[in-house]
Amino acid sequence: MKILVxxxxxxxxxxxxxxxxxxxxxxxxxxxxxxxxxxEFGLTRAMWFKExxxxxxxxxxxxxxxxxxxxxxxxxxxxxxxxxxxxxxxDGFAVAKQLAKVVNDGGYDLVIAGRESIDYNGGMVPGMxxxxxxxxxxxxxxGLEIDGTNAKAVREIDGGKETVSTSLPLVIxxxxxxxxxxxxxxxxxxxxxxxxxxxxxxxxxxxxxxxTKVVSFEKPAPKGAVKLVxxxxxxxxxxxxxxxxxxx
Amino acid sequence: MSILVYTESENGKLxxxxxxxxxxxxxxxxxxxxxxxxxxxxxxxxETLGNYGASKVLLVKDDSLKAFNAKKYAAIVANAxxxxxxxxxxxxxxxxxxxxxxLLAVSLDAxxxxxxxxxxxxxxxxxxxxxTFTNKAFANTEITTDVKIVGLSNNSFGLVESGGSxxxxxxxxxxxxxxxxxxxxxxxxxxxxxxxxEIVVSGGRGLKGPENxxxxxxxxxxxxxxxxCSKPVSDLGWRPHSEHVGQTGKPVASNLYIxxxxxxxxxxxxxxxxxxxxxxxxxxxxxxxxxxxDYGVVxxxxxxxxxxIEKLKAFKAANA
Numbered sequence: 001m002k003i004l005v006x007x008x009x010x011x012x013x014x015x016x017x018x019x020x021x022x023x024x025x026x027x028x029x030x031x032x033x034x035x036x037x038x039x040e041f042g043l044t045r046a047m048w049f050k051e052x053x054x055x056x057x058x059x060x061x062x063x064x065x066x067x068x069x070x071x072x073x074x075x076x077x078x079x080x081x082x083x084x085x086x087x088x089x090x091d092g093f094a095v096a097k098q099l100a101k102v103v104n105d106g107g108y109d110l111v112i113a114g115r116e117s118i119d120y121n122g123g124m125v126p127g128m129x130x131x132x133x134x135x136x137x138x139x140x141x142x143g144l145e146i147d148g149t150n151a152k153a154v155r156e157i158d159g160g161k162e163t164v165s166t167s168l169p170l171v172i173x174x175x176x177x178x179x180x181x182x183x184x185x186x187x188x189x190x191x192x193x194x195x196x197x198x199x200x201x202x203x204x205x206x207x208x209x210x211x212t213k214v215v216s217f218e219k220p221a222p223k224g225a226v227k228l229v230x231x232x233x234x235x236x237x238x239x240x241x242x243x244x245x246x247x248x
Numbered sequence: 249m250s251i252l253v254y255t256e257s258e259n260g261k262l263x264x265x266x267x268x269x270x271x272x273x274x275x276x277x278x279x280x281x282x283x284x285x286x287x288x289x290x291x292x293x294x295e296t297l298g299n300y301g302a303s304k305v306l307l308v309k310d311d312s313l314k315a316f317n318a319k320k321y322a323a324i325v326a327n328a329x330x331x332x333x334x335x336x337x338x339x340x341x342x343x344x345x346x347x348x349x350x351l352l353a354v355s356l357d358a359x360x361x362x363x364x365x366x367x368x369x370x371x372x373x374x375x376x377x378x379x380t381f382t383n384k385a386f387a388n389t390e391i392t393t394d395v396k397i398v399g400l401s402n403n404s405f406g407l408v409e410s411g412g413s414x415x416x417x418x419x420x421x422x423x424x425x426x427x428x429x430x431x432x433x434x435x436x437x438x439x440x441x442x443x444x445x446e447i448v449v450s451g452g453r454g455l456k457g458p459e460n461x462x463x464x465x466x467x468x469x470x471x472x473x474x475x476x477c478s479k480p481v482s483d484l485g486w487r488p489h490s491e492h493v494g495q496t497g498k499p500v501a502s503n504l505y506i507x508x509x510x511x512x513x514x515x516x517x518x519x520x521x522x523x524x525x526x527x528x529x530x531x532x533x534x535x536x537x538x539x540x541x542d543y544g545v546v547x548x549x550x551x552x553x554x555x556x557i558e559k560l561k562a563f564k565a566a567n568a
Contacts, residue, residue: 013495013515017384026381037496092350093359118495120380120387123362127318127350136427137318139347142489156490157433158343159441162315166428176496181483211359215375215388220521226528226538231547234555237527238563240543245525247447247504248471248563 001055001146001168004103005043006113006125007074008036009067013118019217026119026217035070038114042174044183045144046112047078053146056080058106062089062098068200075195076187082198087205090213092120096128097208103133109149109168115140115175126173135169142177250285251277252334253302254325256342257291264407264444265340266291267300271408272400273338274301275367280336287328287419289313289321298414300407306331306419313423315430316344320423322351327421329356329395336374337397341501342443349399359391362399365501365522382495383521401522402443403501442493445474447504448523450493452478454509454530454549458486463553464508470560476500478510494519509549512537529553 011017012032020027035043049055059074060083061067071082083106085098103111111130116123130137136151138144142161143154149168154161156177187195229237241248253273255266266288273284286302288294290313294305306328313320325348329337337358339345346362353360364376373390376398380387391397442448449468451461461475468475475491482492493500495515505523509530510516517540520526528541529552538544545552 011381013518017381019385091359093353096350096354118382121363121382123346124350124353124360127347128354131351131354137351138428139318140343152431155347156343157316157435158443159439160433160435161490162433162435163431164428165431176492177489211353211393212361212389212391215390217380218386218388219384220386223540224542226541226544228538228544228546231545231552231555234545234552234559237543237545237556238559241504241525241527242563242567245504245542247525248560 001049001053001110002106002108003046003049003055003057003110003112004106004108005039005046005057005059005074005079006099006111007039007043007059007061007071008114008117008119009033009061009063009070010036010117010119013037017219023216023218024214033070035073036114036117038116038118038175040184041176041178042112042114042172043074043077043079044185045174045178047185048179049146050078058083060085060099060102062087062095064088071200072195073187075198075200076191077185078191080198082200084200084202085205086202090210092122092124093128093211094208096125096132098205099125099129100132101206102203103129110146111135111171112174113171115173123173126171130171133169135171136166137171138164138166139173141172141174144172144178249335250283250332251280251336251338252325252329252332253284253286253338254345254348255286255288255291255297256340256344257288260290260292262288262291262293262296263342265342265402266297267407268402268405269338269340269400270297270300270302272367272405274408274410276336276338276371277301279368279371285328285332285334286414287325289324294416295414298412299409301410301412302414303412305414305416307416308419310420315433317426317428317430318344318347318351319426319428322348322355323424324421325352326355328419335395337395339397339399341399341402346399349397353397356395356397357393358395358397359393360397360399361389361391363401364398365401365404367405379522382518383499384518401501403446403503404522440472440474442474442476442491442498442500445502447471447473447506448476448493448500448502449473449506449508450476450478450510451481451508452510453480461487463557467506467553467557470557470564478516507537507541508553510537511535512540
């Protein structure tokens with residue numbers, strides 16, 4: 001089984017979000033970048049398939065050279081080789097189109113992407129990719145077993161979960177649940193040394209124009225101060241929620 | 249040309265989010281000088297969508313579509329969009345709609361923007377505002393394709409009754425084969441889901457252990473709310489992952505979010521920031537949540553929550 005894990009290069013969850021160039025670009029000054037958490041759960045599940053079922057695992061990112069340390073980290077965690085599509089990730093559609101070419105060229109059976117990236121939160125790349133390559137698709141995937149070409153997946157739905165049977169080729173939008181938080185691996189020194197020698201191939205992009213464009217970013221207006229209610233006067237809280245906030 | 253809106257139902261009953269997306273589609277239709285057509289699958293009382301602004305409902309009745317199937321449902325919406333020559337398609341932010349929308353976008357060659365929370369600032373160029381960076385920022389986004397798909401955040405636009413009426417037409421497009429088949433669904437039917445909830449009551453590590461969740465559930469019960477939890481609580485296994493809200497968990501966009509014993513890490517606040525009114529109950533007045541909340545109580549959850557339950561019960565009884 002050939003697995004491709006899509007890796008987004010995203011700001012660490014504690015990052016302060018600021019914009020530059022007239023509020024049209026994310027300001028990366030001082031920002032630490034990491035593997036998108038949803039992708040990391042998927043990568044870790046892919047490692048399990050590699051170790052228990054003899055799969056090969058490649059990772060891919062669509063982005064500039066600045067994303068290579070993130071791909072190297074994925075290699076240090078255990079992926080066999082990495083591909084970087086050398087173009088700016090402009091929107092979900094354009095990224096999916098680049099990935100579709102990588103999947104078709106590489107003949108992958110299983111593509112594991114994250115449910116969404118924690119920066120742009122579009123949540124559309126895995127589904128669009130599946131649509132473009134006409135593969136089966138499971139969104140919000142929290143469990144995945146593969147047996148030959150058959151797959152059993154669990155999808156998180158509003159208020160519960162759903163188990164589906166499907167088959168390869170398959171694309172999933174994965175998240176926590178594919179593996180647990182405690183299963184995530186911190187690369188050790190040996191992994192980091194080995195990652196330096198693993199292949200990281202840079203491929204030039206295919207023709208793909210974006211369908212959406214960000215005109216400008218803005219930040220929420222600063223919040224007013226919290227209204228404190230005395231712990232012995234909970235009646236007041238109920239009254240505020242009813243009369244002032246009008247939410248009960 | 250019309251605005252097409254996909255309206256979801258569950259066991260035949262139209263969801264509140266369905267009424268909201270129709271209200272939203274009506275606002276766009278008014279901006280563009282056109283009408284709203286809804287497409288629904290196995291929904292009862294589909295004509296009631298007229299009250300929220302739909303003039304026509306395309307209703308698919310098919311027992312084989314009882315369980316949601318993204319590929320088939322996407323084909324239904326795509327067929328409806330083509331037959332109505334729709335230039336704008338509106339969907340909700342439910343798990344199912346977010347599953348369907350990217351497939352729909354590919355088949356319609358349509359640009360798709362998710363997590364939109366207000367009416368377009370302009371329809372030419374078509375520009376919508378969405379949340380991004382897990383609610384830490386907004387992005388004014390232009391969709392440049394001929395057909396456009398807008399994913400509306402739940403609870404963001406609200407319901408707008410227009411008092412109109414809708415004609416209901418049977419719709420039976422041909423459906424593709426799907427390679428994904430539902431084997432089983434595991435869903436608590438007596439509980440409000442976080443995605444659908446208007447009120448969410450959430451507990452953190454301050455509650456000290458899973459055995460103390462009774463009062464969180466009781467508080468949620470009184471309010472008709474969904475229960476949720478912080479990341480540490482889900483990591484510790486006190487509560488299921490499905491309750492974890494925050495940047496790497498579920499987003500919350502409720503009208504009221506009550507955080508009990510949650511300090512308010514930046515990742516948690518990012519995930520719940522779209523909620524309209526936030527209440528924090530915490531012993532530590534320095535907890536970062538107080539900076540993000542609208543109302544706060546500095547106090548021990550084990551004293552404050554039972555009191556709040558009691559006062560809310562009295563309030564409900566008085567206002568019943």
